[in-house]
Amino acid sequence: MDDLQQYALDQPLHTQAFFTLVEATANLVAVSEKYWQSKGISGARIRILVEIAKQGGTILPSALAHKIGVTKANISLLLTPLEKDGYIIRASHNLDGRKSVISITLAGQQLLMEHLPNNRQTVAEGMKGLNTQELQQLISLLQKLNRG
Numbered sequence: 001m002d003d004l005q006q007y008a009l010d011q012p013l014h015t016q017a018f019f020t021l022v023e024a025t026a027n028l029v030a031v032s033e034k035y036w037q038s039k040g041i042s043g044a045r046i047r048i049l050v051e052i053a054k055q056g057g058t059i060l061p062s063a064l065a066h067k068i069g070v071t072k073a074n075i076s077l078l079l080t081p082l083e084k085d086g087y088i089i090r091a092s093h094n095l096d097g098r099k100s101v102i103s104i105t106l107a108g109q110q111l112l113m114e115h116l117p118n119n120r121q122t123v124a125e126g127m128k129g130l131n132t133q134e135l136q137q138l139i140s141l142l143q144k145l146n147r148g
Contacts, residue, residue, distance in 0.1 A: 031126040035119050041111070045082055046119075049112055052088065052104045059102055060093070087111060 011019070033043040051067045052059050059067075065075040079102060082088045087108035093099035104112075130138065 028123060028126050032119060032123050035122045036115075039115055044078070045087075046112070046115075048078060048082060049087060049104055049108050050116075052102060053109070053112060057104050057109075061100060061102055064102060082108070 029043070036043040036046055047068060048064065051064055055063070061075045061079070062072050065072045068078075070078065079088060079090065083090060085107075087105055089103050089105055090100050091103065093101050127135065
């Protein structure tokens with residue numbers, strides 16, 4: 001075994017935890033994405049619709065970009081197909097005409113209401129290896145990581 005391979009294999013505990021978290025997340029995202037693809041839409045687009053809904057149905061593009069972890073420049077590219085499909089609309093901000101706001105349409109709301117319950121069940125099945133107490137502990141630990 002060469003030095004690089006040995007270094008890659010000998011991971012400190014925090015590195016092992018990180019890569020285990022990344023792998024588990026990737027597996028669950030794949031389960032969710034497979035569900036959404038079977039419905040003809042990407043999970044990334046659903047995530048945008050969910051974030052808009054969580055904000056009461058309207059959000060600034062810059063705030064949405066921050067929520068989903070993309071640049072302000074890329075958010076427009078992500079919104080265009082949703083607008084084309086009639087799931088969102090863009091309008092001028094009522095207080096600052098230089099800004100725009102994004103709103104989820106009735107069609108976007110119906111899409112979420114129709115499919116989110118089954119997607120959530122699909123994800124829950126992917127997490128069935130954890131009991132309620134373990135899920136609560138996982139949430140607590142992840143929230144602690146998020147607080148930094």
